[in-house]
Amino acid sequence: MKYTIPFKKRPVKIGQGFNQGSHIKWPEDKEDFTYSIDFLLRQGTKIISSRKGKIIKVKTNGNKNYSGKNLKKGEEAYKKHMNEIIIKHEDNTYASYSHLKKYKPLVKVGQKIKQGQLIGISGNTGWSSAPHLDFSVFKKNIGNWKIKTMKFKFKDYKLK
Numbered sequence: 001m002k003y004t005i006p007f008k009k010r011p012v013k014i015g016q017g018f019n020q021g022s023h024i025k026w027p028e029d030k031e032d033f034t035y036s037i038d039f040l041l042r043q044g045t046k047i048i049s050s051r052k053g054k055i056i057k058v059k060t061n062g063n064k065n066y067s068g069k070n071l072k073k074g075e076e077a078y079k080k081h082m083n084e085i086i087i088k089h090e091d092n093t094y095a096s097y098s099h100l101k102k103y104k105p106l107v108k109v110g111q112k113i114k115q116g117q118l119i120g121i122s123g124n125t126g127w128s129s130a131p132h133l134d135f136s137v138f139k140k141n142i143g144n145w146k147i148k149t150m151k152f153k154f155k156d157y158k159l160k
Helices: 071-081
Strands: 014-016 036-040 046-048 053-059 084-088 094-098 118-121 132-142 145-149
Antiparallel strands (some): 036 132, 053 084, 084 094, 094 132, 132 145
């Protein structure tokens, strides 16, 4: 399945690609973020759904970020302050849109979403050193992993 870039702003700028920087396996949390992408965006960029589905998580009340290298502080910022929207697709995959700005939610849990629909606003919350959107596609409970990201392609942009 191919996805669309989750925003209309061009040119597309990538800060971290697959298996780069923090996009690694985190065994202590049983989360594998190997196949995540950080899109460099100004705060306030409109975020759209990359694929149709159903909203299963909306967190938009976090307003802090931590940009240091201290693992404990980073984990706390990630878990408490990172704003995120998760959409479940009909093939039981999920898309995560993370580090969103604090704002009044534009969508709600249980809402059906069309591809290209406005769902959020980019920001700099959680464990984040600069404004960006962290986008990933994942499955849940695969082997020993609670979250396991998967390779994906965009139909409107070729990843390098």
